[in-house]
Amino acid sequence: MHELTWGMPVIAYLFMAGLGAGALTTSASVLLRGGQSGKYFSIARYGAFIAPIPVALGSALLVFELGSFQAGHWFRFLNLYTVINLSPMSIGTWLLTIFLGISVLYAFTFLSKDACPGDKQDGLRRLAAWVGIPLGIGVAIYTGVLLGAMPARPFWNSPVLAMLFFLSALSTGVASIILVRALLHRKHASAQAEAHYHESGYILSATDTLLIGLELLAIFLFLMYAHLTIGSVREAATVILAGGELSVLFWFWVVVLGLLVPGIIELAILVPSIVYHRAYRSHRVIEILVPVVVLVGGFMLRYVVVIAGQITHPIGL
Amino acid sequence: MKAEAVKADRQAGISRRGFLGLCAAMGTGAALQLRSFKAIGKNNDKPGSWSRGEVIPSTCNMCVNRCGIQCHVVNGVLEKIDGDYHNPKTLGGTCAKGQAGIMTLYDPDRIKYPLIRAGARGEGKWRRASWEEAYEYVADNLDKIMDKYGPEGLLWSSSTDLTEIFFLKLGVFLGTPNFARHATLCLASRNVGYFGTMGGVPDSDLANAKYIIMFGANRLESFELPYNRDLISGIENGAKLVVVDPRMTVTAAKGTWVPIKPRTDMALTLALMHVLIKEDLYDKDFVDKLTVGFDALKEHVAQYSPEWAEKETDIPARTIVEMAREMAVAAPAVVVFPGRRSSWYTNDTQFRRTLPMLMALLGAFDVRGGNFVNAGKVKLGEFDWEMAPFDVAPCVDGFDEGPFPLAAHDDGGYVMRRDAIIDETGKYPVRGWMIYKQNPLAAVVDGNRTLKMMEKMDFICSIDVQPSQTAWMADIILPETTYLERLDPIWTTGGKVKFISIRQPVVKPQGEARTILDIIKGIAAAMDKRRTFDPPMSKVFDFTMEDYVDKQLAPLPIDRKTLARQGIWMPGQQKWKLGAYRRGEKDFRTPSGKIEFVSERFRRNGYDPMPVYEPPAEEAGRQRLVTGRYAWFTHSANQNNRWLNAIHPENDIWINPDVAREKGIKDGGYVMVRSRVGKVKIKAYVTPRIRPDTVFICHGFGTNSAGQTTLYGKGGADQVLMESKADVITNNQALHETWVDITKV
Amino acid sequence: MDSKRLLSGLILVAFLLGNAGISFAGDIKPNKKRGQVYFRMVCTVCHMQQAEKTIPPSSRTMKQWRAYFKADKHDVSGTTRSAVSYYMSRDYRVAIKDSNKAAKKFLKLSDEQINADVREFVIKGAKDSDTPASCN
Amino acid sequence: MSKKLKTTQQSRRGFLKGVGAAAAAVGASATPVQAVAAITEPKKRYGMLIDTRRCVGCHACSVSCRSENNVPEGKHRSWVEYTEKGTFPNATLHFLPRLCNQCSDPQCVSVCPTNATHIRDDGIITVDADVCIGCKYCIHACPYDARFLNPETGAVDKCDFCLDRLEQGKEPACVATCFNRARIFGDLNDPDSTISRMVASNAVSVLRPGMGTLPNVFYIGLDYADEHDIRFPRQYIRVTTHRDENIRR
Known part of the structure; x- marks a missing residue:
């Protein structure tokens, strides 16, 4: 058995990097696809401010977790920048570094209080957004590739994992925007601003619901493949199936609490809008509760996956 | 380049x-x-960091087999031990213990200064003393006891090793008759059994054998490197290895395991002889020429049929017959392995007698692939000791006078002696105990009774390198140097090759540890101040180890310096070949000069002249406790060695899965093991590698010494459970005569 | 022929009686340990030096040793003193006392005592005894 | 397995011979020294053959390795696993000495983000402790649990066939100390070496061939069971790794 060489810092990092990448991707997409109109600009702004913080924190955690750092070689992690190779971690390092730069730049463009579409930062902002989207996607996906690249880890060794992490990253990114937005929301004086708020809330909720659905699909595919195949992967998957060590964590925390509960709640609120074309209105409590649950679910997903990968092994000699 | x-x-x-x-x-x-x-690839992999400074050849002491080692010393620090490539024993290899010698040397638990007890016995409170104070303390106490009870009030315990002689001589010169040495804790019954039948214990040509039968001998876990290597080579060359043992040892795993019911080994050997004779498979020529009493044996074993043995041993009659036939086919290239630690059962000596008999029937002696008498040793010069007083008192228990006429009396016997001391049934009281290189508290059956004997003692002195169980209970601990810090007497050995090897200091002693000779000198000088001896004690020990070694080397064409450089020396001509006995050039050291199926010596002393089988007592619902070791532990000596302890940090009790299921015991769960004399809490190891009626505990754990920080609090002690039983002919302690109850905790 | 045999027989009987007389004369209690020390320190050492061969007690049977002591013939070849008892005598001990610690130590003991001690030791250590002894 | 290896060897050597002169000229820009060295001296590929029939599970190798390489307590460069199977009285016990397999296609190397882990010319995979940042990625990538983080250096550590000894012409510590001669060490590219002859003349196998790592540590007499199989026993199986107990489930 391996020791659990990747512990909480790594799990937290995977979650936070995904969150940040998701937030930036969402923000930039919203900005480029409609933020210009001003309606969704605030969403883009929230996302832009959120994005660099968890990524920077997560990266710092990662550095603290490094063996060299713990042994007192504080700056040895800079060796990462002397090399570039096909190791997912090397790619990830560069991606992350550039991402951090871009996301800070991107956030900077939103910094002034009266930032609005078409101000003098607009060109830079749009450029950063264009660069930020692929970077965000890259950072979100690479965390899955990082784990999925190794046959020695049958639980991780699945292409679906990268997709799952990507979807979860976007989902948690969106959720973080919803949460921050709901927390910082003050009741608008004008009815139009209030309507704008709810309209943009609809976009976020709809996106989140869609992502949750896709996540469920990815999990289904992940388990399906694991179950249909034979050998190491199948045996490894049993840790999250009924009776496995992590089954409760996985099914309750990740699937039910992190996906089904928020999915159903959001769906329940969305259905009137979609089917009857009623104006979307969400309650503030729900706008806080749902993203919190999604974030918890996203964290637990990383937790279960990272732990499961480390306690399972290829079978046979 | x-x-x-x-x-x-x-x-x-x-x-x-x-x-x-x-x-x-x-x-x-x-x-x-x-x-x-x-x-x-890059190549900046610190080239050349393996320049291990000075290489000093020496002789290992992690167990008693004295392999050749090469010690790599850098700046006075021992960095690595390798096997000595030139030593015929090791050929460059060592076992795990040999490798871990560094950790024994640098063990943080080592005693580095003389320690005098400050609290109650066993409380673990010590105060550091100077050597002068320590010598005075020892001498004071010895003097007091000698005043009150005479020198016979002292018990002198030590185990066989190169330096034992100095410790023994101190006892001899003080005049105590009470020695308790290693033999009756180990191999006395084998020695006497073999001696009574063929005049000595033969060696085994394992590498060339076609059939090897071992009774309980666990050669692959209790090492002597050449045997180990030869056995594996023998198996590779096609030899069939049959291991008769109630548990599946590593040795049994490498061959055919015959899970015999404990204490019925003699039934098997008798039945094998029965088949060999009945089916006319024995070596007639050998039996005619080199044995006596065959007709009596034939008559004697007629009653021991394989069918009868099946009932006794749990081995199918068919298997027994097959074993006998296979042996006969392989004969004379059959090794009937004598075994080493034969402290098993109360009938052990008689059982051991059957082994050379079996060997003789197969004609498997003095022949390639069979048993043989080895090359003999290189003759060393004798040290010129002063004359010791010879008019000493008889032993406290009368061991040398009657009860065990066939035993080696100089070695004494623990079980009987302990009874005499505790119950005051001896000839006189014994109140002082000097212990060197021995851990009686762990080594002797019924540890609680040994503790009782300690209570009787006014004074206990332990000379040790670590706070062993016994040292922990002593009044004073004198720190000795490890084998890596001292010069020892020359060792001479003979297997197929005879040679001598040197053990020399490779590093400076840790702390204030001193060699045993220095310690003895110190005590002797302090004794001289208190009493008059003839000759004075300090004169007796007025020499250095170098002098001693030089005396030993005097008759040989090699001096100490050269030997120190090359580690070993072997004579150019190894005069040894097989066949001397068969050609009649040599006699067996028995009264008849032949292998004796019927022993006059035994008859004369009231024992059965031929081994007679007695069925063991049964205790339904209980298990018989057997003990042994793993390959990386020596007795109780190096369980506290961190590197070795890491391999197996805690011992466990082997339990057959059926028994475990019945008693609701889970693998890895704790169980309480109770015998008539003690109880032990220990982890269960549920394994099919042991008989349902037997449990096994690895020896050497369950220390009471908190000074052994790595070991303390881990595992359970087997000796606490064992009843005080001993072999009837030699008083060799019988370790496997205890029945235990196991319950889930 | 007959007379010769008779003569040797008579001598033998005489020796027997003589030895017995000596043995039983002073009610000597043989000390095996002392015998062992003397044997090893005196007999063995000399044998090693002179003949480079040891004479372990276990090389003969008890009967042979008894006969040997009775015969009191040390050496047939005639290079050394012929009587076994000489080597246990005080004269001999005095002769070697400077070079031999055992001889010096046991200087005061009677010839008969040492003789009995050594005899006891070799017989107890003979080949067919219970505990055959070697030289060292 | 061995067949496949042989073809790769031949092709490599053929390549070296054929392109030799050209390589000296072309390759000079990047690594002139190695290219020349490779031509003048045939490339070595160190490997080990472990004859489990001769192994008695005595742990001499484990302790020798610990002593030679200052392996911290609780970590293992080399260890021995006991595999126990069957029911009384038909039980068996097998021994499996383990170490880094020095794979020809190692994933630990391909996942290393700093190139601290690399394959040497002689096929030995080493970790450059000054470069390694201790990210532990390679620990996960290794299918053989052969790597660990050395808390003293902060770098990942593992068996390197006792490189320091090799450079002084000595065998690795585990090989030297194995008194039963269960381990054979040598150059797999030299057809006359003991190991090449043994590999050619015995039924050998490698650990986890399905991982595609092409190990250079070969075994004779491997048993199929492994510690991770315990969860799905078809019969009684117990594997004792003799590694730290607290990391075992």
């Missing part, structure tokens, strides 16, 4: 790294290309 290449390569590596940095700046496009560079 090579160094240059490495250097150039390193430079290449550095320049390449600069190159890589450049590429990094160029972006990911270069990544694919760079992958191919990685395969070339």
Whole structure:
């Protein structure tokens, strides 16, 4: 058995990097696809401010977790920048570094209080957004590739994992925007601003619901493949199936609490809008509760996956 | 040439790294290309850090077999021990224990200064003393006891080793008759059994044998390297190894395991002889020429049929017959392995007698692939000791006078002696105990009773390197040097090859540890101040170890310095070949000069002249406790060695799965093991490698010494459970005569 | 022929009686340990030096040793003193006392005592005894 | 397995011979020294053959390795696993000495983000402790649990066939100390070496061939069971790794 060489810092990092990448991707997409109109600009702004913080924190955690750092070689992690190779971690390092730069730049463009579409930062902002989207996607996906690249880890060794992490990253990114937005929301004086708020809330909720659905699909595919195949992967998957060590964590925390509960709640609120074309209105409590649950679910997903990968092994000699 | 290449390569590596940095700046496009560079690899792998300074040959002492080692010392620190390639025993290898010698040397638990007890016995409160104070303390106490009870009020315990002689001589010169040595804790019954039948214990040509039968001998876990290597080679060369043992040891795993019911081994050997004789498979020529009493044996074993043995031993009659036939086919290249630690059952000596008998029937002696008498040793010079007083009192228990006429009386016997001391049934009281290189508290059956004997003692002195169980209960601990810090007497040995080897200091002693000779000198000088001896004690020990070694080497064409340089020396001519007994050039050291199926010596002393089988007592619902060791532990000596302890930090009790299921015991769960004399809490190891009626505990755990920080609090002690039973002919303690109850905790 | 045999027989009987007389004369209690020390320190050492061969007690049977002591013939070849008892005598001990610690130590003991001690030791250590003894 | 290896060897050597002169010129820009060295001296590929029939599970190798390489307590470069199977009285016990397999296609190397882990010319995979950042990625990538983080250096550590000894012409510590001669060490590219002859003349196998790592540590007499199989026993199986107990489930 391996020791659990990747512990909480790594799990937290995977979650936070995904969150940040998701937030930036969402923000930039919203900005480029409609933020210009001003309606969704605030969403883009929230996302832009959120994005660099968890990524920077997560990266710092990662550095603290490094063996060299713990042994007192504080700056040895800079060796990462002397090399570039096909190791997912090397790619990830560069991606992350550039991402951090871009996301800070991107956030900077939103910094002034009266930032609005078409101000003098607009060109830079749009450029950063264009660069930020692929970077965000890259950072979100690479965390899955990082784990999925190794046959020695049958639980991780699945292409679906990268997709799952990507979807979860976007989902948690969106959720973080919803949460921050709901927390910082003050009741608008004008009815139009209030309507704008709810309209943009609809976009976020709809996106989140869609992502949750896709996540469920990815999990289904992940388990399906694991179950249909034979050998190491199948045996490894049993840790999250009924009776496995992590089954409760996985099914309750990740699937039910992190996906089904928020999915159903959001769906329940969305259905009137979609089917009857009623104006979307969400309650503030729900706008806080749902993203919190999604974030918890996203964290637990990383937790279960990272732990499961480390306690399972290829079978046979 | 090579160094240059490495250097150039390193430079290449550095320049390449600069190159890589450049590429990094160029972006990911270069990544694919760079992958191919990685395969070339860097070479800055600290070349040459394996320049292990000085290499000093010496002799290992992690167990008693004294392999040749080479010690790599850098700046006075021992960095690595390798096997000595020139030593015929090791041929460059050592076992795990030999490798871990460094950790015994640098053990943080080692005693580095003389310690005098400050609290109650066993409380663990010590105060550091100077050596002068320690010598005075020891001498004071010895003097007091000798005043009150005479020198016979002292008990002198030690185990066989090169330096034991100095410790023994101190006892001899003080005039105590009470020695308790290693033999009756180990192999006395085998020695006497073999001696009574063929005048000595033969060696075994395992490498060339076709059939090897071992009764409980666990050669692959209790090492003597040449045997180990030969046995494995023998198996590779096609020998069939049959191991008769109630548990599946590593040795049994490498051969055919015959899970015999404990204490019925004699039934098996008798039945094998029965088949050999009945089916006319024995070696008639050998039996005619070199044995006596065959007709009596034939008549005697007629009653022991395989069918009868099946009931006794649990081995199918068919298997017994097959074993006998296979042996007969392989004969004379059959090794009937004598075994070593034969402290098993109360009938052990008689059982051991059947082994050379079986061997004789197969004609498997003095022949390639069979048993043989080894090359003998290199003759060393004798040290010229002063004359010791000879008019000493008889032993406290009368061991040398009657009860065990066939035993080696100089070695004494623990079980009987302990009873005499505790119950005051001896001829006189014994109140002082000097212990060197022995751990009686762990080594002797019924540890609680040994503790009782300690309570009787006014004074206990332990000379040890670590706070062993016994040292922990002593009044004073004198720190001895380990084998890596001292010069020892020359050791001489003979297997197929005879040679001598030297044990010399490779590093400076840790702390204030002193060699045993220095310690003895100190005590002797302090004794001289208190009493008059003839000759004075300090005169007796007025020499250095170098003098002693020089005396030993005097008749040999080699001096100490040369030997120290080369580690071993062997005579150019190894006069040894097989066949001397068969050609009648040599006699067996028995009264008849032959292998004796019927022993007059035994008859004369009231024992059965031929081994007579008695069925063992049964205790339904209980298990018989057997003990033994793992390959990386020596007795109770190095369980506290951190490297060795790491392999197996806690011992456990082997329980058959059926028994475990019945008693609701889970693998890895704790159980309480109770015998008539003690109880032990220990982890369960549920395994099919042991008989349902037997449990096994690895010896040497469950220490009471908190000074052994690595070991303390781990595992359970087997000796606490064992009842005080001993072999009836030699008083060799019987370790496997205890029945235990196991319950889930 | 007959007379010769008779003569040797008579001598033998005489020796027997003589030895017995000596043995039983002073009610000597043989000390095996002392015998062992003397044997090893005196007999063995000399044998090793002179003949480079040891004479372990276990090389003969008890009967042979008894006969040997009775015969009191040390050496048939005639290079050394012929009587076994000489080597246990005080004269001999005095002769070697400077070079031999055992001889010096046991200087005061009677010839008969040492003789009995050694005899006891070799017989107890003979080949067919219970505990055959070697030289060292 | 061995067949496949042989073809790769031949092709490599053929390549070296054929392109030799050209390589000296072309390859000079990147690594002139190595290219020349490779041509003048045939490339070595060190490997080990472990004859489990001769192994008695005595742990001499484990302790020798610990002593030679200052392996921290609780970590293992080399260890021995006991595999126990069957029911009384038909039980068996097998021994499996383990170490880094020095794979020809190692994933630990391909996942290393700093190139601290690399394959040397002689096929030995080493970790450059000054470069390694201790990210532990390679620990996960290794299918053989052969790597660990050395808390003293902060770098990942593993068996390197006792490189320091090799450079002084000595066998690795585990090989030297194995008194039963269960381990054979040598150059797999030299057809006359003991190991090449043994590999050619015995039924050998490698650990986890399905991982595609092409190990250079070969075994004779491997048993199929492994510690991770315990969860799905078709019969009684117990594997004792003799590694730290607290990391075992």
